[in-house]
Amino acid sequence: MTATRTETEAAPAVSVPSSGEPKRFRLNSWDTRYTPYLIIAPFFLVFGIFGLYPLVYTAWVSLHDWQLIDGNQGFVGLANYVELFGDAKFWNALFNTLSLFVLSTVPQLLAALGLAALLDRGLRGRAFWRAGVLLPNVISVAAVALVFAQFFGRDFGIVNFLLGLVGVDPIDWRAETWASHLAVSTMVMWRWTGYNALLYLAAMQSVPKDMYESATLDGASRWRMFWSITVPSIRPTILFTVVTSTIGGLQLFAEPALFDPGFAANNSTGGSDRQFQTLVLYMYEKGFRLFDAGYAATVAWMLFLVVLVVAIVNFSLTRRIAGKG
Amino acid sequence: MSRRLVGSVAATLVMVLAAGCGGSSEANGKIELSLGLFSDFGYDKLVEEYMASHSNIKIEQRKVKMEQHNTQLATQLAGGRGAADIVALEEGVVSQFRASKDKFVNLAEYGAKDLKDQWAGWKWNQGTADGGEFVLGLGTDMGSLGLCYRRDLFEAAGLPTDREAVAKLWPTWADYAKVADQFTAKTPNVKFVDTGRNVYKAILDQTEEGYFAKDDSYIAEKNDKVKTAFDTAAALGTKQQTGALEPFSQDWNVALKQGSFATTTCPAWALALIKAGAGDAAAGKWDVTTAPGGGGNWGGSFLAIPKQGKHPKEAYELAKWLTAPEQQKRIFKETGNLPSQPKVYQDADVQATVNEYFNKAPVGKIFASSAESLKPTYRGTKDSKVGPVFGTALTRVEQGKQSAADAWTQALKEAADAAK
Numbered sequence: 001m002t003a004t005r006t007e008t009e010a011a012p013a014v015s016v017p018s019s020g021e022p023k024r025f026r027l028n029s030w031d032t033r034y035t036p037y038l039i040i041a042p043f044f045l046v047f048g049i050f051g052l053y054p055l056v057y058t059a060w061v062s063l064h065d066w067q068l069i070d071g072n073q074g075f076v077g078l079a080n081y082v083e084l085f086g087d088a089k090f091w092n093a094l095f096n097t098l099s100l101f102v103l104s105t106v107p108q109l110l111a112a113l114g115l116a117a118l119l120d121r122g123l124r125g126r127a128f129w130r131a132g133v134l135l136p137n138v139i140s141v142a143a144v145a146l147v148f149a150q151f152f153g154r155d156f157g158i159v160n161f162l163l164g165l166v167g168v169d170p171i172d173w174r175a176e177t178w179a180s181h182l183a184v185s186t187m188v189m190w191r192w193t194g195y196n197a198l199l200y201l202a203a204m205q206s207v208p209k210d211m212y213e214s215a216t217l218d219g220a221s222r223w224r225m226f227w228s229i230t231v232p233s234i235r236p237t238i239l240f241t242v243v244t245s246t247i248g249g250l251q252l253f254a255e256p257a258l259f260d261p262g263f264a265a266n267n268s269t270g271g272s273d274r275q276f277q278t279l280v281l282y283m284y285e286k287g288f289r290l291f292d293a294g295y296a297a298t299v300a301w302m303l304f305l306v307v308l309v310v311a312i313v314n315f316s317l318t319r320r321i322a323g324k325g
Numbered sequence: 326m327s328r329r330l331v332g333s334v335a336a337t338l339v340m341v342l343a344a345g346c347g348g349s350s351e352a353n354g355k356i357e358l359s360l361g362l363f364s365d366f367g368y369d370k371l372v373e374e375y376m377a378s379h380s381n382i383k384i385e386q387r388k389v390k391m392e393q394h395n396t397q398l399a400t401q402l403a404g405g406r407g408a409a410d411i412v413a414l415e416e417g418v419v420s421q422f423r424a425s426k427d428k429f430v431n432l433a434e435y436g437a438k439d440l441k442d443q444w445a446g447w448k449w450n451q452g453t454a455d456g457g458e459f460v461l462g463l464g465t466d467m468g469s470l471g472l473c474y475r476r477d478l479f480e481a482a483g484l485p486t487d488r489e490a491v492a493k494l495w496p497t498w499a500d501y502a503k504v505a506d507q508f509t510a511k512t513p514n515v516k517f518v519d520t521g522r523n524v525y526k527a528i529l530d531q532t533e534e535g536y537f538a539k540d541d542s543y544i545a546e547k548n549d550k551v552k553t554a555f556d557t558a559a560a561l562g563t564k565q566q567t568g569a570l571e572p573f574s575q576d577w578n579v580a581l582k583q584g585s586f587a588t589t590t591c592p593a594w595a596l597a598l599i600k601a602g603a604g605d606a607a608a609g610k611w612d613v614t615t616a617p618g619g620g621g622n623w624g625g626s627f628l629a630i631p632k633q634g635k636h637p638k639e640a641y642e643l644a645k646w647l648t649a650p651e652q653q654k655r656i657f658k659e660t661g662n663l664p665s666q667p668k669v670y671q672d673a674d675v676q677a678t679v680n681e682y683f684n685k686a687p688v689g690k691i692f693a694s695s696a697e698s699l700k701p702t703y704r705g706t707k708d709s710k711v712g713p714v715f716g717t718a719l720t721r722v723e724q725g726k727q728s729a730a731d732a733w734t735q736a737l738k739e740a741a742d743a744a745k
Contacts, residue, residue: 261576272721288396288400
């Protein structure tokens with residue numbers, strides 16, 4: 001969404017300097033050429049301080065034996081990375097992260113598409129429904145996690161109660177890997193589906209209505225129109241949401257952390273056997289519980305690379321799929 | 326919508342930035358001291374009094390959850406700023422922070438050594454380093470061990486309910502396990518104990534050396550006491566006599582309210598947690614008695630002063646006052662936190678204290694006598710890193726994911742990694 005907006009805002013600026021005397025013209029051309037840079041400069045300045053510098057510093061820390069409180073204990077080169085590649089807990093966390101990401105993002109975006117399509121139709125009390133879908137996103141993640149952790153309680157949880165009504169044995173949601181992933185994904189979906197639906201809705205409303213009219217004349221079904229007109233038309237937005245939810249999904253922390261009742265105590269491992277420990281949780285365990293900042297920085301850097309790779313793959317995949325419509 | 330979004334983001338940023346700039350120290354000529362605490366130290370009234378009698382001092386209490394407190398303190402020490410003038414160090418992590426003692430003021434410089442005799446010897450030692458030359462912290466409370474049980478559930482299972490008689494049932498933890506069997510045979514739908522983890526911790530807290538020998542070398546693999554404690558707790562888990570609950574979690578509170586377990590290990594400070602979880606409806610149903618295996622200590626804290634603070638001398642005076650015998654006695658009367666000073670817990674007034682909620686149990690007497698027979702466990706520098714590994718192993722047994730033997734093997738492996 002941000003990408004499309006800057007494009008449209010920058011566009012009129014280019015077409016302005018066509019009239020006026022030469023001096024004014026020169027100033028204008030300077031203005032049009034450099035002002036955009038000037039305007040976005042603060043972002044890059046802030047990004048440099050709060051984004052780039054920590055990134056580089058983290059890389060530096062990851063090359064050292066670095067204890068959280070006592071600081072630098074000496075240069076170790078790539079030793080942390082070598083250890084990481086042989087670390088089963090790291091691979092487990094990577095698996096959990098990817099599994100949770102797929103389990104939460106794919107259904108979430110599909111549901112968001114469907115929801116947006118529904119909202120796009122002439123519903124009564126439109127504003128109410130639209131505001132409503134955003135509500136879960138406004139509520140603090142801690143509150144959401146607290147409530148969901150109770151829903152998925154083993155002994156007195158409502159989910160197990162409902163399952164019991166249809167004859168399913170109670171599930172220990174924190175003990176089984178698949179069950180815990182399902183539970184955590186539900187939380188993520190609950191929070192983000194509405195948000196993405198609104199983004200899709202905004203894009204859908206700019207799709208020219210005459211396309212639908214002519215398709216209707218041709219006798220196309222609603223389903224057909226949705227996949228052949230709506231989805232290809234909102235492609236940029238889909239790309240945007242795929243990239244942002246990739247980044248967000250791979251950095252999952254608060255939901256699994258708060259789902260683990262041991263997190264408040266000294267047992268923040270994401271399950272008794274790390275069933276739902278994500279990469280960020282593992283980083284947290286290493287850095288803030290075991291005070292091994294060097295190793296935590298290594299995990300952070302690997303996470304950065306994973307996010308980069310997955311985001312690029314997703315981006316090109318979605319572009320191809322959505323482009324074919 | 327987007328403009329409003331930008332507005333709210335900006336507002337949030339401003340708030341975050343404003344909150345970040347908290348550490349002022351001298352406002353209108355007053356010296357400001359901050360106290361970094363977790364849970365309930367019972368200092369509210371004391372702080373008011375201290376400010377009233379010291380007109381030049383202003384005190385601010387910062388309370389967060391314990392885990393968050395420890396993490397925050399670690400980053401503040403690393404960053405060299407942001408820590409409170411006085412910070413509480415819990416017994417489980419004090420050895421970890423002791424390893425970074427150069428970030429703290431040596432309280433001996435202000436004469437702390439003269440106070441030594443106030444505390445139980447082991448409590449004093451836990452707060453010092455370098456053979457007593459470096460005084461890291463002054464002891465607050467301690468957590469001598471008791472055992473809490475539900476009278477009504479014991480009665481339903483045909484067990485005695487009188488606390489003397491119950492204590493006689495379990496001189497040792499093996500006897501405790503036998504009582505568990507009897508209990509389960511009669512009332513199979515109620516769990517005998519909340520979690521095997523606390524049983525394990527309690528047994529281990531009754532030994533002088535746990536994961537580490539007194540020279541700080543790692544001995545968990547060869548220490549029979551660790552294995553025995555683990556096996557005892559794991560057996561309860563295998564027989565599904567535990568509630569498989571995370572101690573002090575929300576689920577634990579719910580289970581307390583539902584009365585779904587009959588016993589739990591309780592250090593003095595846990596009484597308040599049980600009362601809060603079980604609620605008024607369970608008043609008089611819970612009772613306290615002597616723990617199997619004699620005295621032990623779990624928890625209790627120290628007040629330490631980070632070097633980065635601007636007023637170490639004033640901070641020391643306050644810490645000294647807060648941990649002095651008179652104040653410890655008052656805190657016990659108000660919150661039930663057990664004093665770590667023999668003179669105080671032997672005090673007739675303290676000994677006579679009963680807890681109404683726990684069926685008028687003479688908690689002063691029970692905990693004080695537990696403190697008398699207490700052999701404190703040596704906590705290694707990496708104790709707080711190794712300990713949780715065995716806790717999660719027991720959870721795996723309780724969840725039925727692993728046999729006790731497999732869980733033990735995996736725990737040893739992970740513990741060796743953590744102890745490296």
